[in-house]
Amino acid sequence: MAWQCVVELDAQRQLVSGSMAELARAVGNGADLRVGTEFIHNEHIDVTSDSAERIREVAEFAVTYLVDGRWAAGIMSLRQPVNLPIGFGERPSMSFFMYNQSGRQAIARPYLDGVVPTGIRGPAPLDTPECMPKYHTHDSWDAGTNAPSSNFTYDFDVFRYFVRDKWRMVLSHDEQGEVESGSIDELGEAFSSGKSIKVGVSGLCDDLAEEGKALPHEVFVETGSGYYYLEQKLFIAGSHPLVRVKPAVPMSYESGGWDFGCLVLRSDGRVVYRRCDPYTLEFKDYEKKCAVRWFVT
Numbered sequence: 001m002a003w004q005c006v007v008e009l010d011a012q013r014q015l016v017s018g019s020m021a022e023l024a025r026a027v028g029n030g031a032d033l034r035v036g037t038e039f040i041h042n043e044h045i046d047v048t049s050d051s052a053e054r055i056r057e058v059a060e061f062a063v064t065y066l067v068d069g070r071w072a073a074g075i076m077s078l079r080q081p082v083n084l085p086i087g088f089g090e091r092p093s094m095s096f097f098m099y100n101q102s103g104r105q106a107i108a109r110p111y112l113d114g115v116v117p118t119g120i121r122g123p124a125p126l127d128t129p130e131c132m133p134k135y136h137t138h139d140s141w142d143a144g145t146n147a148p149s150s151n152f153t154y155d156f157d158v159f160r161y162f163v164r165d166k167w168r169m170v171l172s173h174d175e176q177g178e179v180e181s182g183s184i185d186e187l188g189e190a191f192s193s194g195k196s197i198k199v200g201v202s203g204l205c206d207d208l209a210e211e212g213k214a215l216p217h218e219v220f221v222e223t224g225s226g227y228y229y230l231e232q233k234l235f236i237a238g239s240h241p242l243v244r245v246k247p248a249v250p251m252s253y254e255s256g257g258w259d260f261g262c263l264v265l266r267s268d269g270r271v272v273y274r275r276c277d278p279y280t281l282e283f284k285d286y287e288k289k290c291a292v293r294w295f296v297t
Contacts, residue, residue, distance in 0.1 A: 001166035001297075003034065009159040011134075013103035016158075020072075023101055023161055027072040030167035030198050030220055030295040033061040035074065035099050037156035039134075044154065045084050047131040055084070058162070061099065063242045064220045065251060066200075072101045073251040075243045077221075077260075081109070091115070096243050096260070100250040103159050104138075108149035108243070108253045110260070110278040119144015121255050121279070128152075141255045147278035149253035167198050167295035175203075175289040177268035182294070184267055187235055188228045190296040197223045197237055199265055200293040204273070208246040208257050217247035218293070221263070235294075239263040244273075265292055 006026060007018035027033060036058040042049040061074025076097040081089030089095075096108040124143035127150055129135055134155035141149045170190055171182040191197060198220060206214040223237040239262050246257040261275040261283070269289045276283050 001164050003162045003164045005036075005160050005162050007101065007159075007161040009103050011155045011157050013153070013159065018161070020101055021070075023163065024066060024070055024072045026163040026165045027064050027074075027220065028066040028069070028200075028218065029165055030169065030200060030293075031064075031163040031165040032167075033064050033072075033074045034058050034162040035061060036158070036160035036162060038158050039154075039156050041084075043132070043134060047129075054157075059097070062222065062240065065217060065245070065247070066220070067217045067247050067249055067251065068215045071249045071251075074099055075245070077241050077243050094260070096258075098243075098245065098251060098253070099159075101161065102250060103156075104151070104153055104250045104252075106149065106151040106251070106253045108147065108258055108278070110147045110276075110281070112281070115146075117144060117146045117279075119148075121145055123255070124148070126150075139252075139254075141253065142279075145279055146281065149255075149258070151252045166297045168297065169293055169295050171267065171294040172292075173267060173269060174291045175269045177266075177270075180291075184233050184235060187267070187294050187296070188230075188233070191226050191228055191235065195296040197226055198295040198297075199223060199237070199239065199263075200295070201263070201265070201271065202291040202293075204263075204271070204288075204290060205244045205247050208244060208259075209248075215247040215249065219244070223265070233267075235267040237265050239265065244275075265290075267292075267294070 008016040041051040063075040063077045065073045079095045093111045098106040124140040126137040128137040138151040170186040172180045200218040227236040264272045
């Protein structure tokens with residue numbers, strides 16, 4: 001299945017071509033997502049440089065969200081900061097960049113180097129970089145802690161949203177494991193033939209919102225290891241790393257409104273989330289029941 005550009009925005013985030021509805025439909029079908037942008041080196045990377053060379057970036061968003069059945073967003077869940085064109089950024093951390101379908105962006109950065117934090121959690125001064133007129137910070141959080149975040153928009157010259165709509169749903173069940181469509185046999189057969197598995201998990205981030213106020217949402221992430229109990233007809237899978245964010249339109253980071261970790265999912269609706277607290281890097285397991293859609297390719 002080829003990659004297709006389903007949405008293109010200009011520097012003012014106006015729609016040039018494609019359809020937001022088609023992007024949301026593809027994400028809701030489990031499609032893989034990449035976003036392409038273009039920018040000038042000494043406008044975005046190093047404002048002291050003499051280089052006005054144009055750079056084209058295409059980035060993988062391995063974790064995707066469909067919120068309220070209509071709003072798509074993606075997160076770079078495996079990225080460490082890069083210092084172009086040299087190598088990595090100064091401090092080891094994760095760069096959980098998040099892009100909304102509207103072109104609005106965000107960054108959460110849990111540090112991994114063990115430096116003792118000096119800040120306190122809560123709203124922080126806007127962290128707009130100096131001499132970057134194309135960078136617009138909307139709000140900042142948790143400055144000086146181990147997990148600062150901010151929401152912003154950078155006026156990239158172009159935004160191109162690419163999808164690869166290759167996944168086929170073979171099983172959908174509710175939070176009690178009751179089959180709504182497809183079958184466990186079809187999932188088991190596909191898995192046993194070596195096919196890749198992706199999941200769409202409903203309500204995974206409900207606890208990040210005020211009780212009873214979480215928007216409906218699905219989080220999509222690929223799985224790695226899988227296990228099929230042949231007599232019980234029970235399928236179990238471990239997910240790739242993912243980032244949980246309070247469901248909203250648009251999706252944004254805020255203090256206490258996000259974390260990261262991995263899932264173990266079962267076809268009976270039981271989900272175990274190994275959560276990493278981004279402020280302390282301490283891990284703890286949580287169990288809940290979730291409706292899950294299982295996709296194969």
